[in-house]
Amino acid sequence: MAEVEVAEREEFRQQARAWLKENFPVELTGVDGLIYQGNANTAAEDPTYQLWRERVATIGWGVPTWPRRFGGADLDQEQARIIGEEMLRIRAFNPIRSYGTMMLGPTLLEYGTEAQKLQHLPAIADHTKRWCQGFSEPGAGSDLAALETKCVDMGDHWLVSGQKIWTSGADQADWCFCLVRTDSRAKQGGISFLLIDMKSQGIEARPIVLISGSTHFCEVFFNDVKVPKENMVGAVNQGWTVAKRLLQFERDNLSVVRNEATSLAPLAHEKVGTDPDGRIADPDLRQRLIRNAMRSVAYAAMVQRLTVETKAGVGLATRVSSLKNLWSGIAQERTELHVELLGADGLGWGGDEYAQADRNATRAWLHSRAFSIYGGTYEVQNNIAAKRSLGLPDA
Numbered sequence: 415m416a417e418v419e420v421a422e423r424e425e426f427r428q429q430a431r432a433w434l435k436e437n438f439p440v441e442l443t444g445v446d447g448l449i450y451q452g453n454a455n456t457a458a459e460d461p462t463y464q465l466w467r468e469r470v471a472t473i474g475w476g477v478p479t480w481p482r483r484f485g486g487a488d489l490d491q492e493q494a495r496i497i498g499e500e501m502l503r504i505r506a507f508n509p510i511r512s513y514g515t516m517m518l519g520p521t522l523l524e525y526g527t528e529a530q531k532l533q534h535l536p537a538i539a540d541h542t543k544r545w546c547q548g549f550s551e552p553g554a555g556s557d558l559a560a561l562e563t564k565c566v567d568m569g570d571h572w573l574v575s576g577q578k579i580w581t582s583g584a585d586q587a588d589w590c591f592c593l594v595r596t597d598s599r600a601k602q603g604g605i606s607f608l609l610i611d612m613k614s615q616g617i618e619a620r621p622i623v624l625i626s627g628s629t630h631f632c633e634v635f636f637n638d639v640k641v642p643k644e645n646m647v648g649a650v651n652q653g654w655t656v657a658k659r660l661l662q663f664e665r666d667n668l669s670v671v672r673n674e675a676t677s678l679a680p681l682a683h684e685k686v687g688t689d690p691d692g693r694i695a696d697p698d699l700r701q702r703l704i705r706n707a708m709r710s711v712a713y714a715a716m717v718q719r720l721t722v723e724t725k726a727g728v729g730l731a732t733r734v735s736s737l738k739n740l741w742s743g744i745a746q747e748r749t750e751l752h753v754e755l756l757g758a759d760g761l762g763w764g765g766d767e768y769a770q771a772d773r774n775a776t777r778a779w780l781h782s783r784a785f786s787i788y789g790g791t792y793e794v795q796n797n798i799a800a801k802r803s804l805g806l807p808d809a
């Protein structure tokens with residue numbers, strides 16, 4: 415990087431740091447931003463969170479790289495990375511991060527019409543409209559192209575009927591980006607990508623309770639739902655191309671380094687004690703903690719290298735699957751270590767006899783099982799990496 419560029423980056427870092435110092439409400443320090451993302455209306459109504467959301471929306475830093483006219487800040491990837499790092503440094507979080515910013519927004523920027531972008535992107539950029547993802551069906555998970563939700567052309571509108579499942583946040587969402595079947599004769603070639611207003615008549619979202627205790631999942635039923643013609647993204651029967659791009663954005667985001675990277679060492683010292691050399695007393699546990707922390711740091715460095723390579727024109731797309739698997743493995747291992755450190759305190763799932771923080775850790779561990787399932791399972795990502803990165807033939 416040229417000297418001038420380094421100096422500019424440093425200047426931007428100082429500006430970001432000063433802005434965060436002035437605007438991030440300290441009461442939200444260390445709060446897991448994920449709780450505001452979709453399923454927790456009560457949390458979203460928290461006035462401190464709303465203040466933080468409004469401030470970030472005003473400066474456009476929820477989606478820093480998006481054009482200003484769509485609610486972004488017109489910044490480059492490097493500046494966006496610096497904002498992320500500075501938030502992480504003070505244990506802040508992006509209050510705008512959502513399915514809209516991670517998945518639909520970038521997809522609309524590439525495939526949406528100008529009218530679709532103007533209608534939806536600003537409300538994603540200030541997090542006033544929430545989105546859910548209507549892809550999976552009871553008979554279509556890894557084999558997503560087997561989906562059957564029917565979409566019929568009624569001349570002046572589409573008519574949608576069928577069932578989706580595992581739709582996160584569907585009961586709280588304002589809109590759904592949905593894959594539907596417009597032609598039953600072609601598998602991938604008969605799929606279209608539709609934007610559906612969740613308040614439309616004929617939609618029912620039934621929550622499903624998870625092992626982690628949260629209910630962010632739903633089954634969604636579409637009973638002859640009328641959808642305006644202009645809500646299709648891309649051409650009829652071309653939805654698979656749009657969906658594949660969206661899934662790349664999803665996996666890319668799922669492999670982003672987040673607050674999980676904070677150290678477990680202080681907790682380990684507290685729980686298992688310190689040896690005469692000042693190290694965590696249990697050597698086996700110490701090694702595993704160090705290995706996890708090193709994998710985490712190495713992963714972050716690799717992501718940084720790939721970001722630079724992408725800027726230089728080397729495609730990231732083929733590596734997203736491997737990244738998703740790597741990060742979900744590291745994050746799962748970390749939640750396991752956390753619960754192991756808690757010992758008997760890590761057995762609590764509910765009830766007052768266990769501290770809230772310990773129960774959260776246990777639930778986070780249970781929830782982490784999902785990391786290698788959502789956004790495409792571990793095995794399926796390996797298949798993709800084998801084919802696209804290594805050039806191996808189909809299994």
Ligand SMILES: Cc1cc2nc3c(=O)[nH]c(=O)nc-3n(C[C@H](O)[C@H](O)[C@H](O)COP(=O)(O)OP(=O)(O)OC[C@H]3O[C@@H](n4cnc5c(N)ncnc54)[C@H](O)[C@@H]3O)c2cc1C
Pocket residue numbers: 546547548549550551554555556557579580581582583784787788789790791792793794797
């Ligand atoms: C927390 C969570 C949130 C989710 N949110 C959403 C959402 O908002 N919207 C949405 O549409 N979906 C969502 N999903 C669904 C998710 O995308 C699917 O669960 C996932 O794609 C796997 O599909 P499936 O559950 O039908 O499993 P299956 O496809 O039935 O897979 C079962 C097992 O078989 C293996 N397998 C399948 N095919 C192959 C193959 N070809 N080669 C090797 N192994 C294979 C899988 O790896 C897996 O271990 C969510 C899932 C979770 C866990």
